[in-house]
Amino acid sequence: MSFQRIAQDVKLGKDVKVYDFVNLYGCEIGDGSKIGTFVEIQRGARIGRNCKISSHTFICEGVTIEDDVFVGHNVTFINDLYPRATNPDGSVQTDKDWECRPTLVRRGASIGSSVTLLCGVTVGENAMIGAGSVVTKDVPAGAVVAGNPARVIRTNPKGKRS
Numbered sequence: 001m002s003f004q005r006i007a008q009d010v011k012l013g014k015d016v017k018v019y020d021f022v023n024l025y026g027c028e029i030g031d032g033s034k035i036g037t038f039v040e041i042q043r044g045a046r047i048g049r050n051c052k053i054s055s056h057t058f059i060c061e062g063v064t065i066e067d068d069v070f071v072g073h074n075v076t077f078i079n080d081l082y083p084r085a086t087n088p089d090g091s092v093q094t095d096k097d098w099e100c101r102p103t104l105v106r107r108g109a110s111i112g113s114s115v116t117l118l119c120g121v122t123v124g125e126n127a128m129i130g131a132g133s134v135v136t137k138d139v140p141a142g143a144v145v146a147g148n149p150a151r152v153i154r155t156n157p158k159g160k161r162s
Contacts, residue, residue, distance in 0.1 A: 013049065030067065054113070062100040062119065069105050072113035072131065077103055079119045106141065126156070
């Protein structure tokens, strides 16, 4: 018995490993990627090749993760700067009442466990985000950032993996 919810509109690459208790719909996942237990990946999200998405992670609409990216446990992506349940007139919000702000994670980046990424940011190539950080602005390529809000701790001037 499988405990996966993979909608028919999901595009899975070759040799993708998907563990149980996942919810995938309307997304794309590249060749060789691994999707851990208790992960949700929403419509319009794109995961590159050879990525590892660890358990309890939420990847929402508007998120693009390039190749060779590590995403730790319990990582949360956010796609709305001003989330509300209702409009000022009291009516329940619909898809027309908010703007999806895209987030981009560049090739080779690593995101530590329990990181929250606000929408509209770019995480640079081979950057590393320390566990528990809150990312509120772009992370430069090759940088190591940590904290709330995340700040650059050090950089790798050649942009290689830290």
